[in-house]
Amino acid sequence: MLYLTPLQSSVVPILLILGLRLVLPSVLNPTRTWQRSLLYGGCIFLGVRYAVWRGVDTLAPVGLTVDYATSLSLYIVEVLALIGSMSAFVLMSRTRDRSDEADTHAGWWGDRGAPKVAVLIATYNEELEVLERTIVGARALNYPNKAVYVLDDGRRDWLQDYCARQGVHYVRRPDNKGSKAGNINHALTRLAAEPAPPDFIAVLDADFVPHRAFLARTMALFHDPTVGLVQTPQHFFNADPIQHNLGLEKSYPDEQRYFFDHMQPARDAWGLAICCGTSSVSRFSAVQELGGFPTDSVTEDFMLTMALQARGHQTVYLNEALTEGLAPEGLKEYVTQRARWCLGLMQIARSRLGPFSREKIRLRDRWSVIDSVFYWLPSFVFRLAAFVYPLLYWFFNITVVDAQVPDVISYFGTYYAWVLLTTTLLSPGMIVPFFHDVSQLLGAIPIARAAVVGLLKPKGHPFSVTAKGGDRSRIVVQWRIMRPFAILWGLTFLGLTLGILFDSFAYYDAGDGKSVVLFWTIYNLLVLTIAVIACIELPRRERHVADAPERTLVELPDGGSQAVWLSELTRTTAVLRGLRLPENSALRLALRDVGPVDGYVVGVGSDSTVVQLVLGAAEHEALIVRLHAEDNTPGVQRSNIGNVLRDFGSRLIRTGQNRG
CATH class of the missing domain: 3.90.550.10 (Spore Coat Polysaccharide Biosynthesis Protein SpsA; Chain A)
Known part of the structure; x- marks a missing residue:
């Protein structure tokens, strides 16, 4: 008879979830409420199961000790964040297309x-x-x-x-x-x-x-x-x-x-x-x-x-x-905008239309505001806590989590795997681990601050306009935003190194606590590394993310014409592939929805020609309409992990080559 070890047994539910991921796409209809409810109901059930286990089995022994106070405070913040997630799961159990x-x-x-x-x-x-x-x-x-x-x-x-x-x-x-x-x-x-x-x-x-x-x-x-x-x-x-x-x-x-x-x-x-x-x-x-x-x-x-x-x-x-x-083109503006959204929501929570108002407000509207408060406040506080609390273990031997690895896999791993299953089935391509965490982490400090300030002092805050436009042609390091993440990275790396090399650090193994915090710390290091990289703002040039190559006809200087690929188009330039002309050569492009447009060559590559467009007022406005007012869907609608890793790897390689 085959007997599984506790570790092997803990992995079985995750393997079953992976199997469901292969089968469900062929039978699932994401618009049906009962199917969505089953999937998100599973998230809620496993989330409650995980929260109960965390409260019963993973805290330090009860007492007036630093260990208990630390593990309990982390648990409270995590549970509040989980409540916000549960509320979101309920909301997501329905959908409507009008x-x-x-x-x-x-x-x-x-x-x-x-x-x-x-x-x-x-x-x-x-x-x-x-x-x-x-x-x-x-x-x-x-x-x-x-x-x-x-x-x-x-x-x-x-x-x-x-x-x-x-x-x-x-x-x-x-x-x-x-x-x-x-x-x-x-x-x-x-x-x-x-x-x-x-x-x-x-x-x-x-x-x-x-x-x-x-x-x-x-x-x-x-x-x-x-x-x-x-x-x-x-x-x-x-x-x-x-x-x-x-x-x-x-x-x-x-x-x-x-x-x-x-x-x-x-x-x-x-x-x-x-x-x-x-x-x-x-x-x-x-x-x-x-x-x-x-x-x-x-x-x-x-x-x-x-x-x-x-x-x-x-x-x-x-x-x-x-x-x-x-x-927002700059990280500073991006973070400021989201902190303003958070502040405004907290002002509403404390206003005459807040969830505890005496106004005649529907129960679901009160829930809507409460859901938003839980999104902005405990979830972002927990994101920060997740990077700080492991340091207490590495440097001060304070028990953060007292748990066995098989239990962590069984309770947290199963919950996390089911949430990923649900998300990838009902919102495909939206969540990529590490990168999603980075997008939330970068604004976590000002957002958490705005949440607390907005609740305690809802009035007297000026409206912060999100700056747009301006010169984006240089590399800019957002040191102020990067600093806390760089410090956290250094402390995390140092703590991990000390804990591995010296027994005098992190010697207290709370269950398999050292193994648990070790994995947690490595994950944090990867997220913090990406966050630091994201604080280095690269030069920008105008580019329409909905651009797709198309064929166009070019009238050449010698009076002939040639069909070429139009690979990029902005309000001032066009990039043509399959055509090489000397710089300053005059030509005429036939642009769809714009008409014939004069231009001249300003750059020549191995298989491309950059053309400066010479536009009259009518052509300029027609080009704006073509670029921005057509009924299309700009931007990336869903991600592919392979493509994300490929592009991020290319970003790192380019950075290394530039430094070299």
Whole structure:
């Protein structure tokens, strides 16, 4: 008879889960609630099982000791983070896709004529290079009854002149009270005073370009008079700092893809879709009923969601790529933006629309805010604790986890494997271990600080604008962001080395605690290494992440023509493959949706030619529309581990070659 050792027995459930991973894709329908509920129910069951085991079997002996206080404090933080995960599992057990509904009710207004929509572009300090994309894209919308308004909180005369040339409305106000929400509210007051106020308002950030079908698709969902707001996902035409700095622009999704592609449809199925500010359309009468956008929080969009739902208006989600924007290009801006989101959510939690408010708020809306609080506060605190607590073991012999390796595999390993199974089946290509941890770790310190400050002191915080544009042509090391991770890396490496080489360090083996913390520490070192690399910002050049090679016709200097591959296209340059011409050679390109464009050669490679485009005003705007307003889906939608490792390896090799 075959007997398994405890270690072998602990691996069996994980092997069974791996087997399920091979079988389930052929029978699973990710849109069916009962199937999603079974998978996420398994996550909840195994998560509770793991939490109970941690509390019963892995803490240091009870007593007034440093060991017990340390292991208990880590356990409490971990359990709070687990509660947040359980809440997310419940949310993700449903999903909803409204594309068929939008198809069915397109043009629901019929012979009455399309409702009037005011497209509001809120701006503060963005450059023309950023703003013109959005303004030109808004003018190109395929919707018959629209008016474009540029709301300038920077009070810039040059922008007023540009708007006049573009034939769009320019609005400025005497102060900046209420930040973005105050800017929009000032415009709403003016719109309400017009002889024919709009029926709906669309809100765009200054760096978000609407696709041509944005209004036609979102307006279809307002066939239901109870719908107060329609939100669409935010896609990006450039790589975010983590993608760019790690060399993963073509293989790893941007950090917000999971939320917009999977969490928002799940929230919509519960009636909890969140307004995310830009890329949304609201019913004008519903917003007026509230007295405008709430100004109680620096995340006025989430608070608008709560306010609309409290008045009985639905907020719904259309999961179609209908806008594309400029992701934060610098790591500092990336972290600042997320800390602002966290601060705003904590302000809402303490506001009149918070989860313990006496207002008439649905129970599910209270849960929605609580879920967000658990996401922002304990989860990011736990991420930091996971890197600090092993050091207490290596340097001070403090018991962090008192556990046997087979038990860790049986309880934690099984839970983790089931979560990965569920995630890869229902949200494929979204989570890659190590890299996902890095994306969460980089902002953990300011986010955790913002969470605590926001809860303790919700009022009196200024609105931090996310800087966009500017010179990104040099390597920049974000020392301030890197410093704590570099210090943690050094301490972790030193502690690991001392613990391995000297018995006087980490000699207290709590169960198999040393083995457990050893694996934990090695994992931390790898994550911290990638985090440090991500803090080195590489030079950027304009690149549209939706670029795909296409054939185009080139008129040559000798009067002939040649079909070549157009491999890259920006607002100023084109890269052609299969053609070699001397520098300064004049030529003419036939660009789809733009027309014939003159240019001249400015660079020659082994099999490529870089062309400087010479554009008139009409061609320039047509090119902007082609690059940014076409109805496509920019960016990477899902990852492949092999491609991620290949691209990251290439990033490391390039760095080594440059240093050499």
